[in-house]
Amino acid sequence: MPIELNHTIVAAHDRRATADFLTGLLGLPEAEVNGPFLAVQLGNRVTLDVMTVEGPVTPQHYAFLVSEDEFDAIFARIEAQGLTYFADPFSQQPGRVNHWNGGRGVYVKDPDGHSIEALTRP
Template sequence: MAIELDHLIVPAHDKIASAKLLAELLDVRWSPTGTGPFAPVFVNDGLTIDFDTWPAPIPLTHYCFRVSQQEFDAIRERIAAKGIPYRSSVFGPVDNAVGKWNDGSIVYWNQPDGHQWEILTVSYAR
């Protein structure tokens, strides 16, 4: 059997708002309740992101999704439509621009809890 990531627990000040926002941006299903205390986002058939309400401070974490160019364009449009600032570089200023890496597209944004999210079309890890 191939090794697959099944689920992640992501801390949040408001698990329902965080789960709903990510699900809307990615255009995937979510639920305000799940197994245990979590608000799950069903990224695909194999991966669930379980948001959990934690007290402050929330540790900064980084999550990246590799998507097709068509999915990338749609997600970036939803980010912009919600007025979420985004940037083309992981450490750069907000420029509301698409970065280019290895002939692919890349965008970073932060969620209100401080988590850094990324979408890219070509992995730089492989």
């Protein structure tokens, strides 16, 4: 059996706010309670297990490979919510989408400052 990523834990000050942000942005089903986590189910059987933590949250980077149609829908939600977005992971190119590797990519921050990337080409 090949090794696959099964889940990762996403630290948050408010697990519901972060899970709702992710599912809303990405157009995914509502997160399900799994013990102390809210599990955001991705299409490849991987879950993002969002957990409320005390104290500071160290921002991480989460990249999602999406189709062109999914990118259009995600980007429409970004604009509809008035979210600040960037073409790069260092937040140096605000209000722009990148076209790396012949695709499109965009970065936004979740409620805890995690960098959320949607890209159409790896």
